[in-house]
Amino acid sequence: MRNRVRKNLELNNSKKLFIEAQKHLVGGVNSPVRAFKGVGGTPIFMARGKGAYLIDVDGNRYIDLVGSWGPLILGHVSLDVLNHVRRILRKGFTFGAPSALETELAVLVKKAYTSIDKVRFVSSGTEATLSALRLARGATGKKKIIKFEGCYHGHGDSFLVSAGSGAATLGLPDSPGVPEELASLTISLPYNDIKAVEDAFTRFDDIAGVIVEPVVGNMGLVPPKPGFLQGLRDITSKHNAILIFDEVMTGFRIAYGGAQELYGIKADLTTLGKIIGGGLPVGAYGGREDLMSQVAPEGPIYQAGTLSGNPAAMAAGIATLKKLNDDQLYKKLEESAAFVEEGIKRAIQKTGVEAVFQRVGSMATLFFCGHPVENYSQAKDADRKKYSTFFWAMAQRGVYFPPSQFEAAFFSAALSANDLKKIVRSAHESLQVLQEA
């Protein structure tokens, strides 16, 4: 069976809306990667989401493999989440005072993460990583931080040094506006290179901590090499530095307990976001009692937020995590993603297009290059023109892939067997388009 191909994907309404948006919003968007600079053309404006699908303002329907960049592991408009949020919203939008919902979500997070004794909720992943870094510095009295090239930890000043995600897509890994004095405190090393980390600890004595995406999603999907995460654990323990696992993307995604469950390693501090908000704005950081107790009001390290832990966001998170606390669900996600992986790998072989498909659980990337990608400099070898052709060929076939080579695709639990077959069929045809080009 051939796919229905929309040769000229009709995007007239998106085009009009984008022209209007650019008059009033910077670049017409509120987060750079949405502007489609990575693939060219007009960003597709969405009208609604339903289960596994997105419907755009021109009425085109797509199988959604972006999932709002990670949060929507249950698909769009999960009824359990919607109903719970609705019930809670009736009682108030925000109190600026404690509510029981915050404790309820904290308990759920702690059940998934045995490394977390106490949690602080914030409103975004960026806020979580900024706060975790402040805590690492405050607790150790040291200043430097190690991060890895191509990893993205939100847009905090200290992290916009060799940053991944949208910064990589736009070729702006080091942002103007970050003072040199501050940037000089960030040591950026190649991912998967434990020797480089050892050397850095030998050279510098004031390293407060190491922050890492335990599985990288923000330079495209790059898994940790065996021993890399354990190596980070050992070195940071030896040097009394804080190990921060940034699980904003991997938390409740690659396993219920994230990378720490999957790889059996405990971080000192963990940052979370995306899925724990179920589609509403939530972030969190948490960790060992002795560290977290240094945060205000228990301790002197200041951090606060007007809408932190607000009832609607907590309710969305609670309903999402309750739904996810189900081994069968992760088994199904693994099977879905594995089915697509096998199909795409077959299509790569048949078409002879130079490409590699990398995956951990329900996160994956198709890199257009001839070798596995282990770090950012290898990710940059990938052919972004080919990626862009592939992206639009998929869109014409009704599959919405990430609009950047440096972003992971996300599978949701809402995908049906037919959706999965359609993804594989579309990928095969899209690779044929590249073969013919």
Ligand SMILES: *Cc1c(COP(=O)(O)O)cnc(C)c1O
């Ligand atoms: C998305 C992301 C962030 C930033 O989260 P925001 O909610 O966009 O601020 C931080 N770290 C990682 C690993 C992410 O994927």
